[in-house]
Amino acid sequence: MSTVLEALNSALLTALESDPRVYVLGEDILDPYGGAFKVTRGLSTRFPGRVLTTPISEAAIVGAAAGMALRGLRPVAEIMFGDFVTLIADQVVNHAAKFRWMYNENVRVPLVVRAPMGGRRGYGPTHSQSLEKMFLGVPGLKVLAPSALGDPGALLLAAIADDDPVLFVEHKLLYTRPLLQAGQGDLADFTLESGGELFPYFVLRPPYPPRLTIATYGYNFELARAAALELMMEHEIFAEMVVFSQLSPFDLTPLFDSLARTLRPGSGQAHRLLTVEEGTLTLGWGAEVAARAAEAVSGLRVRRVAARDLPIANARPLEDAILPQAQDIVAAALSLV
Amino acid sequence: MTDNFALYRVMLLIRRFEERLLAEFSTGKLVGTTHTYIGQEADAAGIFSAASPEDVVFSNHRCHGHFLAYGALSPEGSDPYRLAAELMGKATGLVGGRGGSQHIQWRNFYSNGIQGGIVPVATGMALAEKEKQTGSIVLVFIGDGTLGEGALYESLNLAALWRLPLLVVLENNRYAQTTPVELAVAGSMSGRFAAFGLPVWERETSDVLEVRALAGEAIAHVRSGAGPAALILHTYRFMAHSKGDDPRPPEELARIRQFDPLTIHAARLSPAELDAAEAEVSALLADAFSRAESDPFPVLGNQVNR
Ligand SMILES: Cc1ncc(C[n+]2csc(CCOP(=O)(O)OP(=O)(O)O)c2C)c(N)n1
Ligand SMILES: [Mg+2]
Numbered sequence: 001m002s003t004v005l006e007a008l009n010s011a012l013l014t015a016l017e018s019d020p021r022v023y024v025l026g027e028d029i030l031d032p033y034g035g036a037f038k039v040t041r042g043l044s045t046r047f048p049g050r051v052l053t054t055p056i057s058e059a060a061i062v063g064a065a066a067g068m069a070l071r072g073l074r075p076v077a078e079i080m081f082g083d084f085v086t087l088i089a090d091q092v093v094n095h096a097a098k099f100r101w102m103y104n105e106n107v108r109v110p111l112v113v114r115a116p117m118g119g120r121r122g123y124g125p126t127h128s129q130s131l132e133k134m135f136l137g138v139p140g141l142k143v144l145a146p147s148a149l150g151d152p153g154a155l156l157l158a159a160i161a162d163d164d165p166v167l168f169v170e171h172k173l174l175y176t177r178p179l180l181q182a183g184q185g186d187l188a189d190f191t192l193e194s195g196g197e198l199f200p201y202f203v204l205r206p207p208y209p210p211r212l213t214i215a216t217y218g219y220n221f222e223l224a225r226a227a228a229l230e231l232m233m234e235h236e237i238f239a240e241m242v243v244f245s246q247l248s249p250f251d252l253t254p255l256f257d258s259l260a261r262t263l264r265p266g267s268g269q270a271h272r273l274l275t276v277e278e279g280t281l282t283l284g285w286g287a288e289v290a291a292r293a294a295e296a297v298s299g300l301r302v303r304r305v306a307a308r309d310l311p312i313a314n315a316r317p318l319e320d321a322i323l324p325q326a327q328d329i330v331a332a333a334l335s336l337v
Numbered sequence: 338m339t340d341n342f343a344l345y346r347v348m349l350l351i352r353r354f355e356e357r358l359l360a361e362f363s364t365g366k367l368v369g370t371t372h373t374y375i376g377q378e379a380d381a382a383g384i385f386s387a388a389s390p391e392d393v394v395f396s397n398h399r400c401h402g403h404f405l406a407y408g409a410l411s412p413e414g415s416d417p418y419r420l421a422a423e424l425m426g427k428a429t430g431l432v433g434g435r436g437g438s439q440h441i442q443w444r445n446f447y448s449n450g451i452q453g454g455i456v457p458v459a460t461g462m463a464l465a466e467k468e469k470q471t472g473s474i475v476l477v478f479i480g481d482g483t484l485g486e487g488a489l490y491e492s493l494n495l496a497a498l499w500r501l502p503l504l505v506v507l508e509n510n511r512y513a514q515t516t517p518v519e520l521a522v523a524g525s526m527s528g529r530f531a532a533f534g535l536p537v538w539e540r541e542t543s544d545v546l547e548v549r550a551l552a553g554e555a556i557a558h559v560r561s562g563a564g565p566a567a568l569i570l571h572t573y574r575f576m577a578h579s580k581g582d583d584p585r586p587p588e589e590l591a592r593i594r595q596f597d598p599l600t601i602h603a604a605r606l607s608p609a610e611l612d613a614a615e616a617e618v619s620a621l622l623a624d625a626f627s628r629a630e631s632d633p634f635p636v637l638g639n640q641v642n643r
Contacts (some may be wrong), residue, residue, distance in 0.1 A: 055491070057494065059454075060457040060495050064457050064461030064492075066458050067460060067462035068465045070447070070462060070465075071466060072469065073464075092449065094454060095458055101435065102432065102434070104431075104442070106443075107462065195397075304490075330445060
């Protein structure tokens, strides 16, 4: 059974093999170490000239990648820990994401920045965050996040093939997760639908009419799924799940379609939406999803499950209390229906 | 056409273009702001007469002079019309009115108004040119004030480690907006580059022939594949930082006028040549600005946040 890590690693190999314009750069990515999370393992052995280890210079790594992209290469930059995206903000916001529009479509900036995000490993306040929300809604930038659904490697290849800059958010706990197969294991009770072609979304439809829709992405789908199974087994509450791999720009049509289903006809009740993410609650992904859903669907009730607005603590009990857990999702769902 | 005439003509084009801009601002035809190159013309004219049209340029907020001198290099000739149109926000501008004064792109010329942040991008461009084996080098322009930005030093390190064909041009006009170098730059300017192993070509001059000779050496070094280098030109900005007020004392403004690059170089030309240059530039700019003025403004289509 292959893992998310294996899928991403072999996608990078495929990209390097199939396109001489692809370069991979980042800190400590050379073999035998192969990167802090091993996503780049084996690449430098196979392609020593196009896998470049860099000094600890996040701004220069991403800036250089933008320059390479402007001049016809297709760089993939790794940020060792997603927390360090604060250091690349100027390069992303004021340079890479601006060029195409600012230069009136004269140029393209095909670059991917991969960033391992997320906590639950006891790495403490500066190596555990999910900071992608800071980059949502930046014009010209795509933010993508693989989950254990579908093919994370294909998603990465689609990001590399894209002509615009992409922030590719990988949750650290996803790496060792096996890829999920429709109809098997946890998914046995759900019908799996997907759409969106290059950057797919997934809809997991329960066996009976749903009472609510859970919207999520990335690793937090693992928690949402556990919560949905518990709601089904323990409470006979059925939840439909919509899992996005494209976070920004927002395209929530599949969510609106799902919300249309999570309403008993003639019940006079509200549509119910529960968003789940690991970034801090305030002004998060869920806030934008909820606002857009409220504009699109009348009579909407919403709950957001997210990290508390605190730095992430090192001690396990504190970290657990700060980050959203499956139990928080269950409780929020129960309060919603 | 002599070499000296061509150099003078480019400098005069820049001077008159910028003067025209300041005049247009005062009549309200231009919005936003602009950073004029008046006083520094010898830098751009000298450097680009030593560069190749296939070289890549990343310029900064003070980019008009760089652009006009770069354009003079290209087979199509310089294009003050499309720059004027861009400054007026017209659809026919270099980037359709989207960028304005500080954000232009044409052929291998790029500019952005973020201090320092352009240097990493230029570094990546140099890597691309090296990998593609085009023989082009990348020139990136910074000012003395930009020595305060950390991204510069990350880039110098990277460029040196990877022996990239990057020439960092530091134009020290002795001020960053209102801040004199004494309040913003500690230690040595050239030492900053030397610390990363970059050879430095440095001169205090407003003579375009001196700039050209010096730039020629620096460019030849970078083009030879020997790695990045720095060119430090100590110069003067005659006008305010942007179109606003200038807090420098009048005596200082008067004193620095003795280093006028046009006056210095004019001594090498005949009165007839000087008149010819003036007539040619004035016709070119009259045409450029009147065409630009009658051009339409762009409209926002159904652009999406891609
Ligand atoms: C990151 C950043 N900080 C501040 C500014 C505002 N600003 C524009 S030009 C300038 C002064 C730049 O001085 P210098 O580098 O010496 O260049 P000069 O204007 O003298 O050509 C400042 C502070 C900016 N554009 N970008
Ligand atoms: Mg200055």
